Every structure is written in C-alpha cells, then in structure tokens.
C-alpha cells in the first residue's frame with residue numbers, strides 16, 4: 001500500500017479540539033449518509049479526559065453511532081482502569097448514547113480468549129467480516145504502541161499462541177478482529193485489543209499524541225523511519241490525521 005504523508009496538525013489543546021471535532025462530525029455525517037450508522041472505536045489514556053467531553057457535545061445523532069473500543073484492560077466495567085468506564089463517564093452518558101449502541105469489550109471475563117471471541121463476534125455482527133470501522137480514534141504510547149499493540153512482531157501476540165491468534169502484530173495473515181494480550185508492558189498486563197488489520201483498514205484513523213514523552217516516536221512515525229506500531233500504521237495507510245500538542249511536536 002502506498003505511503004502518503006499523514007495530515008499532521010500541531011496546536012494548543014483548543015486548536016486540536018477544533019480540528020478533531022470537525023473531522024469527527026464530517027466522518028459521522030458521511031458514514032450515516034452512506035450506510036445509516038457511524039461505527040467508531042474509542043481509545044483509553046490521556047485522550048479521553050482531554051477530548052471526550054467536547055466530542056460528547058457535538059450535534060451528532062448518537063442513536064446512529066455504534067461505539068467500540070480499540071482496546072480494553074482486563075478489568076470489570078466499573079473498575080477505575082476500565083477504558084469503557086472512562087468513556088462512559090466522559091462521553092457516553094453526557095451524549096446519551098443508547099445502551100444498545102455501546103459495544104464494550106468484556107474485560108471482566110476470567111477467560112480472555114473467550115472475551116476476545118465474544119468481542120470479535122460483536123464487532124463482526126455490526127461492522128462486517130472482516131470488520132470495517134468508519135473511524136478509529138487512537139492515543140499513542142511513548143514506545144509507539146497503539147491500542148494494546150505493543151510491537152510489530154510480538155506486541156499483540158497472545159501468550160496462548162495457537163496459530164490463529166499469533167498474528168496480531170502486523171496482521172499480514174488472517175487473525176481475529178479482537179485478540180487477548182497477556183504481557184502488556186503498560187499495566188495492567190492482561191488486555192484485549194483490536195488487531196492491527198482492523199485498525200489499519202478503518203475509513204479514517206486519528207492518532208493523538210500529547211506530551212513531550214511522545215515526541216521522538218511521533219517524529220519517526222511521521223517521517224516514515226519508525227519501527228513501531230504507530231509508524232507502521234501511518235505507513236500502511238494512504239491517509240490519516242495526526243494531532244500533536246506542542247510538546248509532542250518538539251524535536
């Protein structure tokens with residue numbers, strides 16, 4: 001796949017929020033007009049408190065939005081570490097998203113393989129097989145991880161590698177849409193994540209990096225030299241939107 005440069009916007013929080021809101025609204029309108037629904041994946045991390053309240057206030061028909069997560073920690077939904085819980089407080093409740101449109105990953109299940117299968121099935125039932133997201137909103141770690149994909153060859157690999165769930169890294173072979181992660185370097189170690197191909201094939205991908213710790217990895221991802229999940233994502237796609245605060249853009 002060709003590697004066009006991503007669109008990169010550097011700005012203050014307010015400036016980034018404006019760009020994000022414009023892109024989000026346009027994608028929602030386009031998706032609803034085209035296929036009657038807006039299928040999106042949310043992120044956890046610092047992006048949520050920074051931007052979710054403003055997204056919740058957008059004049060979007062949330063009854064047409066199907067909300068998934070790019071990753072989830074293996075905790076119950078009411079746990080302080082839950083990505084769903086965070087989004088619920090900051091986004092879903094204020095936006096009054098109907099319960100049947102909220103498709104959280106069941107991080108509370110003791111059997112993570114079962115949880116991954118259940119999340120994969122739910123994603124496929126709404127977004128098709130292979131699933132197609134209209135929009136994936138992603139944070140990024142200082143090591144270049146996106147969602148809970150922590151490396152190109154091993155990051156999203158299931159510890160119970162069984163031939164089908166080993167390919168979550170770069171996704172060159174078929175792999176389930178959602179896979180279990182047992183060894184995340186970012187706590188907690190046990191997680192669920194959408195696999196790389198689902199994220200990389202989304203209609204639009206918005207990567208948001210906040211803070212100086214992200215600057216080196218984002219510089220390498222944008223100039224095409226990085227060997228990280230975020231770099232590979234930007235390389236694989238013909239278009240993406242990257243939002244950097246001023247600290248994350250310092251070189």
Ligand code: 6PG
Pocket residue numbers: 043044045046047071072073083138139140141142145146147148186210
């Ligand atoms: C999570 C996230 C993860 C996050 C990055 C960046 O579950 O933690 O979904 O992918 O977006 O780790 O997190 P920060 O923005 O907090 O650094």
